[in-house]
């Protein structure tokens with residue numbers, strides 16, 4: 001198979017098919033524990049089903065616990081070195097909300113939960129997105145943007 005292709009001007013970011021069966025977007029996640037539980041279960045499933053490394057992330061409305069978007073580590077599956085769980089969750093959240101800023105006027109505050117400590121790229125993306133809080137199930141330095 002030829003690996004080199006003509007220049008590409010579009011990148012498709014997708015989640016594995018099992019994610020839509022695993023995630024109930026109508027279920028509220030009122031506590032940090034519930035939100036951490038979701039990202040940990042997504043991380044486990046991503047590894048168990050062979051779709052990526054055991055890493056996941058999710059964006060919630062801070063006050064209501066409404067689940068906005070999720071992401072799972074997808075670097076190899078998508079041949080994309082930036083397809084980290086947090087980056088996917090942020091991009092899917094911004095697409096769903098049809099806004100590039102999760103802290104825009106008129107928007108509720110949003111929080112990013114991750115199963116693993118975010119790398120520098122994901123931490124910077126979280127900062128740029130406007131999330132009000134980043135919580136890692138793995139602990140680490142708190143982020144309060």
Ligand SMILES: [Zn+2]
Nearest residue numbers: 084119121122
């Ligand atoms: Zn990352």
